[in-house]
Amino acid sequence: MVVSVNKSLQCSVVGDGFVGKSCLVERFLGGEFNSEYVATLQDDYIAKCNVNGDSLEMNITDFAGEHDDLVSIEVPDVFVVCFSLVDKDSLESVLNFWVPRIRSEEKQTPIVLVGTQLDKRRTQRKGHISTEEGLSLAQSICASAYVECSAKDNTGVDVALYSILLASNKYNRRKASLFKRVLGR
Template sequence: MSEKGDKFTFKVTVIGDGAVGKTSLIKKFTKGNFQEEYIQTIGAQFSKYMEEINKDRCKLFFWDIAGQDTFHFLRPAFYKASVAAIIVYSLEENDLGKESFKHVTKWYNEITKFCGDIPIVLFGNKVDLVDEKELTDEKISKLIEKKDFLGYYKTSAKTGQGVHEAFQAIIKELYSKYKTISS
């Protein structure tokens, strides 16, 4: 599990419809870069990220799960041992944005079915492509009330807006939870 010197190792699953920016968000957070062209994730891929908190070394594996329906049969195996999840949808005012928002509940139900009561954060991605003044938080507020999300963040993998803060919410929650357990 943990390599020598690692105090904590966490698996965080990142889910949502295809083309909402899951891979781009992970790359922005872990490597600081953004790739313009869309490359579909096949099955799953993972990225490693290290962080030191209070002199404890934390290793995180972000599992980027393909959102296309053709990969639905693989997802339960990829969810195994996840201690947290990030659900991503697109804030765009097009079909992708509308459909991906409608599917947030499906993703929430699926991850909780296979992983139980784990911390889940919701990312509304591609905020750089919409007029924030026109974004209504009414629908999202109702959804957050209905489901037990740890938090909700408007993010942009392209500009970096909200990305660090959103990922840090998960990291701090996991550290706090598992630090208490290991003490």
């Protein structure tokens, strides 16, 4: 499959604290896993990617887990909403806090739902969130994609990144098609 991408992409990563957002972003940037928790208010990163021979600049904004002012942020091309696969409260926050907050301002911006800490789910016998529960949530919030990953093991991180690129590309093609229809061109 050939995927053409814009030359730049703005991506906002949100979710509860301690779910592994910053570790995931570090892996997107090609960094190593850091097991120490470092509180984030808002960190901005730029990553250079090559996709199908095209060069892409990815602007990633990593928000604090309790970010109250999503309204003031620049509208991204994609929201990446994260929850921990071993924390049911973080899953409930996606449905009851993060998605309503995003959709109250940005009705059409695609959401890629990412279940993090897959490595912990493999070792924790009880209380984890199943793939079926994650897929069900993704469907209920009309997410563009659902991915499970582990920044620690670097499992599924490339799939998450590719899903973000595909969601952005699909959304931008839809917008361009709409503009052409409206303008009659």
